[in-house]
Amino acid sequence: MNVNIKGKRVAIVGGAGFIGHNLALKLKELGAEPHIIDSLQVNNLGAFTSGISKLPTDDLYIQFINERLDLIRQNEIPMHIVDVREYQLLSPHLNSIQPDVVVHLAAVAHANRANKDPYHTFDHSMRTLENTLDSVKDTKPHFIYFSSSMVYGNFGEEFVTEKTACEPLGIYAALKYSGEKLVTAYNQVFDLPITIIRPSALYGERCVSRRVGQAFIENACRGLNLTLNGDGSDSLDFTYIQDLVQGIVLCIAKDEAKGEIFNLTYGSARTLMDLANTVLEHFPNVELELKPRDKLMPKRGTLSVDKARTLLGYEPAYPIEVGFLQYIEWYKSLLEKHPEHFGV
Template sequence: MEIKNKVIFVTGGAGFIGSHLVDRFIQEGAEKVLVYDNFSSGSLGNLEQAKESGKVEVIEGDILDYKKLEKSMSGADLVSHHAAELEVFTGIKNIPHDMKVNIEGTVNVINACLENEVKKLIYASSGGVYGQAKYLPEDEEHALLPHWPYGVSKLAGEKYCTMITQLHGFPTVSLRYSIVYGPREWYGRVLTMFIKRVSEGKPPVIFGSGEQRRDFVYVNDVIEANVLAIKNNSVNGDYFNVSSGKATSVKELAELVLKAFNSDLKPVYDDPPEGEASPYQPERKRLVGELIDFVLDTKKPRDKLGYEPKTGLEEGIKKEIEWYLKNRQAWEREPRV
């Protein structure tokens, strides 16, 4: 479906990825964008640019409040569902909360779509549905063995989307993101920790050997994948990886950040137990059940959607640093992991 002249409803639209989507929908000529967010992590500041268009309506609401959700969605042609409990640690410590937000919340969104006769739903999933990599890069046929509650709940959301397409013919597409980074990223993930520390004259702290490999995808490439999925009418009920497809070790990531700052600092290596902090970096604990490698294959979205990631990691890091140095207050809160 086309975006131009459409009414679009974005859950989590004041968040990192959601707000960039709102910007793009305005650029694409949407008639109106309805932002539905409970502001647990999103910020009105992320919407400043989009609100200048006069086409953005902000609704403070929770996806667990079905009555408000259904009423607020009235008149929408397209729904982009990005509201979620994103923190892995929170999910591990409170599985019922993770399940309620990410599964019940997603079912609420789907039901509200059906009640409001929405024409299409894009669901933000995660490469976390794969768990530990059995091979690299991980394609969409990789075993689905998530080992965090977050990955389990995201996978359940995908299954509901696919099922509803099969049962009702309602068009849905699920997008499995790798590690999305860029301006407006929330503070707590490895790249943000490195950037903040180096900007303060502190060395980046690497847990373990630093050889762990990750797949970082720039937020604008993720937005492009969303737009391609929206406009393609032949992929309903399908699911796609959204990533750079390139492996970067944590050690290499630290080196790129140091290079971007033209810094002479050297990384500090430490190996704290999972779930515990390092004395060198007490502000962030080591993730429980850390992935050894996490790199997603891009062949399917390239072939079926025409997806082509364009922003290289070195360039993207510079853009995120530029944004952070102008918006330091955005990372003043406790890190979210």
């Protein structure tokens, strides 16, 4: 990636998560100065060591998160352990960093969980966002907000662009879209330079959100059948983490990103059946079970990335035949080394 961000200070709020730690590692590699702000509670160590979730994957996810933290330490990336809901704690930490860029990732990262627990989702998504915005409104760093493809609701066309009308469905999507409006308002009132990013169906190593592709692979590793909600014809724009990280880095590096909304995805949807069949090819003893479709899951598809290509030079490089296969091989190596984490 031909960009110059050397010496640029970047505060990543919620930065110990899946997206954040991968971004921090890439920024460090490129000579920037990333700082991570995180409470390690939401979808992180606190969630999986408390004994509350009682999921069979808890031990596995604790291993993933500890690997993240090891990588952060090995690369000497400063980490500020702060509950972002606490304004009086967050503000001085952000001021001490004096960031050129703030990437806001602190949020509940799973639509199903958000719809089941609206209060928790609001507390960890909107309250954290408002505190971060208010902490930096006077110093005016470039503020990058992570929204979601879910803000579009049901895709009415073959693909959506950033100009497609948003009709969010469910608590998660409504809060993401509310976040976009709040970020835009801070730009209008305080001249805060902003960029809004809409990702889709992320996957990759050390994720603990257990989205559909991850659930497929983990079930297969355990010798369990894959469960697919619907008939498999639903399609998603599956995006490998390194494609997304490329897009974020370009947003940080290029002034053309300011004031814009970008779809940052692979840019070509695939069906859930395609994804399931890819897993079944690698785990021939596993079968597929179909269950009723979740009514709160919108009909989605391809997100056009033409705008990001034109303004930023974004070039996604990981179709599922490359990125998802790499993801499967990573899991298979874990299964070989640590079968106990899969109950095998």
